[in-house]
Amino acid sequence: MSKLWFGLLGIGVLAGLFAALTVVSRGLGVYNANDITFWVLPMAGYLFFALTAAGLTLLSSLPSVFGMKQYYPIAKRASILAGATLVVGVMCKGLDLGPLSTLLNTVNLALSPNFMSPIWWMAVLYGIYITFVIIKFYFIHKNQWHSMGGKVSGLLALLLMFMSYTALSIVFGTADARPAFFGHFTAIYFAVTALTSGMAVLVLASHFHFALTGGMPKEQAPIFDNVSKMFAGLLGAALFIFILRAVIGFTSLQEAFDGFRHIAGTGMYNVEMWVGLIIPFIMVVIPKVRNSRAGIILASSFVLVGMFFGRLVMLLSAQVKPVGNLAETRPEFVSYFPSMYEIGIIVLALSLSLLIYSIGVKYLRLEATPE
Amino acid sequence: MANYAMVIDLQLCTGCGGCIIGCKNENNLPEGVRWSNKLTETLGRFPHVRYHYRPTLCNHCENAPCVRGCPTRALYKTKDGITAHDPDKCIGCRYCMVNCPYGAVNYTWNKPHQEWEDNTEVIPGCTYSPRGLVNAVDAKGWPIFNPDPDVNYKAIRPTGVIEKCHFCLHRVEAGKLPYCVEVCPSSARIFGDLDDPGSKVNELLGMFRAERLRPELGTRPKVFYIREFCPCAYEPGKGMI
Numbered sequence A: 001m002s003k004l005w006f007g008l009l010g011i012g013v014l015a016g017l018f019a020a021l022t023v024v025s026r027g028l029g030v031y032n033a034n035d036i037t038f039w040v041l042p043m044a045g046y047l048f049f050a051l052t053a054a055g056l057t058l059l060s061s062l063p064s065v066f067g068m069k070q071y072y073p074i075a076k077r078a079s080i081l082a083g084a085t086l087v088v089g090v091m092c093k094g095l096d097l098g099p100l101s102t103l104l105n106t107v108n109l110a111l112s113p114n115f116m117s118p119i120w121w122m123a124v125l126y127g128i129y130i131t132f133v134i135i136k137f138y139f140i141h142k143n144q145w146h147s148m149g150g151k152v153s154g155l156l157a158l159l160l161m162f163m164s165y166t167a168l169s170i171v172f173g174t175a176d177a178r179p180a181f182f183g184h185f186t187a188i189y190f191a192v193t194a195l196t197s198g199m200a201v202l203v204l205a206s207h208f209h210f211a212l213t214g215g216m217p218k219e220q221a222p223i224f225d226n227v228s229k230m231f232a233g234l235l236g237a238a239l240f241i242f243i244l245r246a247v248i249g250f251t252s253l254q255e256a257f258d259g260f261r262h263i264a265g266t267g268m269y270n271v272e273m274w275v276g277l278i279i280p281f282i283m284v285v286i287p288k289v290r291n292s293r294a295g296i297i298l299a300s301s302f303v304l305v306g307m308f309f310g311r312l313v314m315l316l317s318a319q320v321k322p323v324g325n326l327a328e329t330r331p332e333f334v335s336y337f338p339s340m341y342e343i344g345i346i347v348l349a350l351s352l353s354l355l356i357y358s359i360g361v362k363y364l365r366l367e368a369t370p371e
Numbered sequence B: 001m002a003n004y005a006m007v008i009d010l011q012l013c014t015g016c017g018g019c020i021i022g023c024k025n026e027n028n029l030p031e032g033v034r035w036s037n038k039l040t041e042t043l044g045r046f047p048h049v050r051y052h053y054r055p056t057l058c059n060h061c062e063n064a065p066c067v068r069g070c071p072t073r074a075l076y077k078t079k080d081g082i083t084a085h086d087p088d089k090c091i092g093c094r095y096c097m098v099n100c101p102y103g104a105v106n107y108t109w110n111k112p113h114q115e116w117e118d119n120t121e122v123i124p125g126c127t128y129s130p131r132g133l134v135n136a137v138d139a140k141g142w143p144i145f146n147p148d149p150d151v152n153y154k155a156i157r158p159t160g161v162i163e164k165c166h167f168c169l170h171r172v173e174a175g176k177l178p179y180c181v182e183v184c185p186s187s188a189r190i191f192g193d194l195d196d197p198g199s200k201v202n203e204l205l206g207m208f209r210a211e212r213l214r215p216e217l218g219t220r221p222k223v224f225y226i227r228e229f230c231p232c233a234y235e236p237g238k239g240m241i
Helices: A003-026 A041-061 A069-094 A100-111 A118-141 A148-173 A185-212 A218-251 A255-263 A267-285 A293-317 A340-363 B018-026 B065-069 B095-099 B130-136 B179-183 B200-207
Strands: B004-009 B037-045 B048-056 B075-077 B083-085 B105-107 B162-164 B189-193 B223-226
Touching (some): A041 A340, A069 A218, A148 A185, A185 A218, A267 A293, B200 B223
Antiparallel strands (some): B004 B189
């Protein structure tokens, strides 16, 4: 890997750190958030990275937990990518709480827990999940795939992924005051899109790696042929869920869905639909495009861009229409554009995850399989 | 133990906004934040137009979704049924803002009253600067600082936590009325104990059909609205085709 690449990532991390330190010292006032749109870009970053990590955790478990041994060559790469995306995802959520004084209050998650709160379960489960993802990677890296520690940590990482993903779905699913989060439908939407974005990251990272290292090893060609087909299938499922969500959103008589209908007329919704789903789906169902390195790299990149916008679409749909007395003296729909600090947090998350992965590529032999 | 609630008599309410101003002063609310608020609606076509005004505040729901969702019990129910907040436990996740269907929760995005830290004198050498005025009256944060809420809340909430109406818990525990009730010039707000059969709120709820906001959500609000100011009359008829 070139020094230029690491230099660029370093600049990204430094710029992002500036934004993060500003947030920690001054609070969330530096975001373009307010009492109407209060969960904005950093929260979208959290959803994007955390759900991508869920997809990657499942993919990395295919050989060791589900016995699909042909997928060993992708497992270690998926595992480190799961860890990297999970770490930055949780970091995004942390930087969406408040200044240092507020962050110190998080000790109350342990001192004053509310077991009825989905957010409490989400915070605790993600904390444990992240630990087991790291332990799992440690055992894989030590080539102890089939040791007791390797098996237990792999299984627990998978179980905790399901549990934390469920808690995250319940956070949105039980928000009765905001139906435009799509209630319990969120669980299925999160499941399919998490797998799709996880698969997109894996496909992108693997093919990019092969492009830089002079090509895919011949024995791995059938594996990646299968992976590409699975990717196409998942994209099809994601498109189906997207259409289903649109039908619900457009046909509901509830006023709360006005926010969704408003957002559906904006550019970001079109990015989610066209760039994230329709165009890449068309690309991957064409065998010639799917089997070309440039085609699959482009398609997976499009999916990730679209999925990121999709997370913001989901958040804003339930917020742009002011609720209750907050609607007084405000327009029917409020507008939102991220501040440079919000963009800085996403730059930090992206740079940091790429840095972790790049260090993995350089020093940790991510193509390793059990001996 | 009491079960406090509020009845707002819309026939007596003049829509003056005194409750909003009183609440801001009593609780040192920062710019842009209102715990006591209003919902307005204009209906009809000119010249037959009517303006509806409904004062609002936290509904102190019996089944409060903000309390259920708060991960650290920073939002809690007092023994008297008031939905209160402990800023020292608040992690700023804003899930209460997601869950509150009434828009009654605010987050302190910036340092409260930071506009009063400005050292610029409007007329140099003649008027105070905002900070100079705060210092001159020996106040904290802003010139009309009220230290009373410090008893069981923070008089000024720190940056990065939520804040909300607490029925002036500091006053209620001292045997006084919430300040919005106290300052209402037309006595349109009636505060009392739902568990006391002889309380004024029960007397009114037994007398008039009461309305609550968004009852379909099952939050069981404890702010009740009765009557509506209407001096109008119309000639009876069956309409037209």
